[in-house]
Amino acid sequence: MQYIYQQVLQRLLEHLSQAQRASLQLLVQRLIVSAGGIERVRGMRLLFVFDASRSSTHALACLRAAQLSIAARSPGTFQLRIVTAWQAGMSATTRANLDGSFSALFLYDDPRIELLVFDDQQPLPFDSRRLPSLDQQQAERQEWLLCGHVLDDPRATVNFASHGYLHLAELAYLASYWEGGVDAVISADTLSDRKRFLAWSRRALRQARLLGARPLHACASTLLQGLSGLRRCYLDQLHGRLQGQAQEMDPSRPALRFVTIDDLVSDRDSPGERLDGFLGYRVDDQVFSSPRTGMANPMLLAHLQGLRAEFLCSSSYVEGMEDHLCQVRSLEPRNRLPATLPAAARERWQRDSWKQWRAEASAFALKHYGLSDTQLVCLVFSPFVAQGRRLELFLNRCHPGMLVALPYLHKALRGEPAPEPVAQWLVDISGLSLTHLRTLYRREAVAEGLLLGLQCRGADLRHLQVHASTQGLARVEQPGAR
Structure with a gap:
């Protein structure tokens, strides 16, 4: 196996850029210092x-x-625990990228690697x-539907960024915390991204009254x-539940570092x-609008914006x-993607008919969430909240x-006696249970x-601003492009 790992390392070095190869020794030294010396690096567990x-x-x-460089020159190397999301709404390209990257890096059969999903x-x-599971798919489906119905803002149905964070x-x-925990968390985010993330975290936790000393x-x-x-608080509010007690930190647990x-x-x-x-x-040319959308599927969010224009905005x-697409183009300068990638994605959007795009998005929603276009149109209208104001x-x-x-x-939504076919029609047209509908x-x-504060931020955690377009469609933009 050691020979195989050497071959993997050699091939990997051949494909890294010159700057990355030059920085590799510095990366090795930083990890060794974090472990407390070369003799202790073998027992260090890192989370990525x-x-x-x-x-x-x-x-x-x-x-x-x-990891492989340290193993080639010392008796042992660090353990790497990799955790990734595994969601129903992920695109086929994202799934293929996960499997392809893990296979190319020979992560599946290395005992020093832990690949986890929750x-x-x-x-x-990870498999x-x-x-x-059906429970996971149902939880994602309910969260997506409830967000669209509860939040009285167009941004709620064209953005899901804070949810991803x-x-x-x-x-x-x-x-x-799983099986002995880890010693440190690896962060590859830039300094500006880390500062923005911390500022957003403080603000959101303070708003939820969860910010500790x-x-x-x-x-x-x-x-x-x-x-x-904060996520539990968000889900409790979304489902209309009473907020539970925040968990206290275990004082005996050692501090967990960022590297x-x-x-x-x-x-x-x-x-x-x-x-x-x-x-x-x-x-994925359907999610090229942001480098942070790997785990989301903006194709569905774009599809919702098309449905909103057609059914709600008389467009x-x-x-x-x-x-x-205009919104996506306006965000390109600060997405830090190679210039050729957005151009290639736009070519596909222009080449394929909108009819084909709509069919693909509809098929994806039906396959992965069990939601038809009829139910998505209902989501766009959100007709049940506020005593059925838009019903x-x-x-x-x-x-x-x-x-x-x-x-x-109205009787069925109030919980009063009503014909069974009427109640069933509400369930079928919304995709939600009668209990959820009555709560709404x-x-x-x-x-x-x-x-609203969580849902109305873009992938860079800046506020999304809404302006009315000439077609009467709620248009979403992210200001402050650099």
């Missing part, structure tokens, strides 16, 4: 949260090179052949536990195409999608034949507070 983005994939390759908060070894933070928190930057455990509690490596693994002067080829990494699906408008535009049953629909009916649409 893999978000499937291109930068994260390149950072993982450099970490693997450092399915419904249960730790499982590209295993789909998310909270999800990855919870995965990191769970993985940091211990500074977030002082200990990784404090930050990860706080964000895990930053961004200055040693990032090479902005190199296109990185050779390394992409070695790892089998392909940029057309094509105009909604074109508006979305009549929804029926007028989409289901005029049900107008005669409007009084019975009793709630007011959320126009401020924690839920």
